[in-house]
Amino acid sequence: xxxxxxxxxxxxxxxxxxxxxxxxxxxxxxxxxxxxxxxxxxxxxxxxxxxxxxxxxxxxxxxxxxxxxxxxxxxxxxxxxxxxxxxxxxxxxxxxxxxxxxxxxxxxxxxxxxxxxxxxxxxxxxxxxxxxxxxxxxxxxxxxxxxxxxxxxxxxxxxxxxxxxxxxxxxxxxxxxxxxxxxxxxxxxxxxxxxxxxxxxxxxxxxxxxxxxxxxxxxxxxxxxxxxxxxxxxxxxxxxxxxxxxxxxxxxxxxxxxxxxxxxxxxxxxxxxxxxxxxxxxxxxxxxxxxxxxxxxxxxxxxxxxxxxxxxxxxxxxxxxxxxxxxxxxxxxxxxxxxxxxxxxxxxxxxxxxxxxxxxxxxxxxxxxxxxxxxxxxxxxxxxxxxxxxxxxxxx
Amino acid sequence: xxxxxxxxxxxxxxxxxxxxxxxxxxxxxxxxxxxxxxxxxxxxxxxxxxxxxxxxxxxxxxxxxxxxxxxxxxxxxxxxxxxxxxxxxxxxxxxxxxxxxxxxxxxxxxxxxxxxxxxxxxxxxxxxxxxxxxxxxx
Ligand code: SF4
Numbered sequence: 246x247x248x249x250x251x252x253x254x255x256x257x258x259x260x261x262x263x264x265x266x267x268x269x270x271x272x273x274x275x276x277x278x279x280x281x282x283x284x285x286x287x288x289x290x291x292x293x294x295x296x297x298x299x300x301x302x303x304x305x306x307x308x309x310x311x312x313x314x315x316x317x318x319x320x321x322x323x324x325x326x327x328x329x330x331x332x333x334x335x336x337x338x339x340x341x342x343x344x345x346x347x348x349x350x351x352x353x354x355x356x357x358x359x360x361x362x363x364x365x366x367x368x369x370x371x372x373x374x375x376x377x378x379x380x381x382x383x384x385x386x387x388x389x390x391x392x393x394x395x396x397x398x399x400x401x402x403x404x405x406x407x408x409x410x411x412x413x414x415x416x417x418x419x420x421x422x423x424x425x426x427x428x429x430x431x432x433x434x435x436x437x438x439x440x441x442x443x444x445x446x447x448x449x450x451x452x453x454x455x456x457x458x459x460x461x462x463x464x465x466x467x468x469x470x471x472x473x474x475x476x477x478x479x480x481x482x483x484x485x486x487x488x489x490x491x492x493x494x495x496x497x498x499x500x501x502x503x504x505x506x507x508x509x510x511x512x513x514x515x516x517x518x519x520x521x522x523x524x525x526x527x528x529x530x531x532x533x534x535x536x537x538x539x540x541x542x543x544x545x546x547x548x549x550x551x552x553x554x555x556x557x558x559x560x561x562x563x564x565x566x567x568x569x570x571x572x573x574x575x576x577x578x579x580x581x582x583x584x585x586x587x588x589x590x591x592x593x594x595x596x597x598x599x600x601x602x603x604x605x606x607x608x609x610x611x612x613x614x615x616x617x618x619x620x621x622x623x624x625x626x627x628x629x630x631x632x633x634x635x636x637x638x639x640x641x
Numbered sequence: 642x643x644x645x646x647x648x649x650x651x652x653x654x655x656x657x658x659x660x661x662x663x664x665x666x667x668x669x670x671x672x673x674x675x676x677x678x679x680x681x682x683x684x685x686x687x688x689x690x691x692x693x694x695x696x697x698x699x700x701x702x703x704x705x706x707x708x709x710x711x712x713x714x715x716x717x718x719x720x721x722x723x724x725x726x727x728x729x730x731x732x733x734x735x736x737x738x739x740x741x742x743x744x745x746x747x748x749x750x751x752x753x754x755x756x757x758x759x760x761x762x763x764x765x766x767x768x769x770x771x772x773x774x775x776x777x778x779x
Contacts, residue, residue: 288704
């Protein structure tokens with residue numbers, strides 16, 4: 246048997262934006278196993294949320310992740326509105342959809358660029374990021390900031406969209422469509438790129454379901470799930486659009502799904518912009534009462550379903566706030582996709598799920614300088630204990 | 642002025658260290674290198690190893706797990722060392738201030754030469770900051 250070698254990647258690696266540690270076990274040139282270690286980015290957001298007010302948390306969850314900085318607030322606001330049983334104004338629904346879709350466009354372009362970079366095809370990186378700039382300009386005009394838009398509050402949105410901006414936004418979108426067309430043809434017809442992507446890092450649909458993967462990762466394998474369609478919120482049920490799926494689940498399909506989704510997002514956005522001309526009125530329903538109880542909310546972020554849970558005791562803030570970001574379930578799929586590939590492909594395979602580690606971070610427990618491994622039973626026990634504690638504390 | 646400073650001024654090589662950022666500052670740093678802003682025309686280049694770098698760009702609240710690694714990276718850096726704190730996070734913690742896992746602010750850990758505030762700072766601000774830094778190196 247060939248000797249096994251272990252290659253550490255990270256935590257500070259030039260190809261990774263965020264600190265993250267991967268261990269590749271290789272046999273010759275072939276990867277046989279991957280392992281990852283999280284926790285470098287953990288900022289204790291769920292705990293911080295317990296000390297903040299309902300409104301403040303919107304700005305905290307926006308800063309969970311720099312790319313999904315509208316997805317988390319949308320999911321969080323859905324959860325709070327579910328708790329308070331509030332219906333947001335029509336116009337706010339459309340504005341939320343527009344910002345959410347703009348974010349998807351910018352995120353997919355960003356990923357496309359990074360994927361090019363990981364393949365060693367820096368031209369794609371420079372192109373995609375150049376064409377992402379107009380999207381950021383639109384964000385700046387609509388929300389006042391290039392990133393971290395902070396557009397939402399529980400009950401609605403904070404800023405209205407000015408009619409004056411709409412023709413300009415549409416023009417920019419047309420430009421992006423043209424550029425995307427061009428990049429699609431240039432990239433997908435390139436034999437070198439094709440040979441690096443086709444049939445590499447395949448994720449079969451059964452495995453995708455086993456791991457509970459979400460978003461473009463699982464849609465590339467042909468599983469048709471999308472929160473926007475399955476459990477509509479905001480204005481997703483008011484406009485007409487399709488869920489994009491592919492069949493093979495390899496890297497090429499993951500690229501194709503994301504590119505087609507970008508076109509779909511532009512379509513949704515344009516329809517919502519048209520609708521804004523008719524739908525007038527308030528943009529926020531102020532929420533004054535936060536009753537005791539629980540609320541859940543989700544949103545289809547560019548990487549998949551983001552889920553937020555809040556529990557209230559009727560006070561100024563939640564007593565428990567739980568976030569589950571898409572990368573948390575997508576990341577383990579590289580246990581399936583990476584083994585068997587070449588070392589050179591490993592980076593793009595790990596990047597194919599569009600990982601976002603800052604969303605995913607968890608803490609590890611270190612006691613007496615030894616790392617503790619908790620099994621499922623231990624976690625369930627811990628969670629029971631905590632529920633008991635909370636119950637006795639807040640019992641009415 | 643020593644010959645080292647003379648050479649340093651001409652072309653700054655930067656190394657980027659994310660220590661618990663929300664990712665946005667890191668993206669804006671990459672953005673500075675892409676066609677619209679193109680910092681490479683000033684000779685600024687992102688390098689893959691801190692041993693080649695003149696400037697250390699730090700983003701993010703310094704989390705407890707990152708702290709020993711930040712010190713190690715700093716020690717591996719050749720002299721003269723210039724540290725730049727990007728964004729509100731390394732300065733005082735941004736919205737994450739008071740978190741149980743925050744070991745920052747950065748200037749309590751290593752000496753900082755330049756702060757670029759903002760959440761995230763715009764690429765223009767980053768370029769302006771680095772231009773100022775080049776002035777002071779003269
Ligand atoms: S300063 Fe703001 S944008 Fe930068 S890492 Fe911190 S939270 Fe993110």
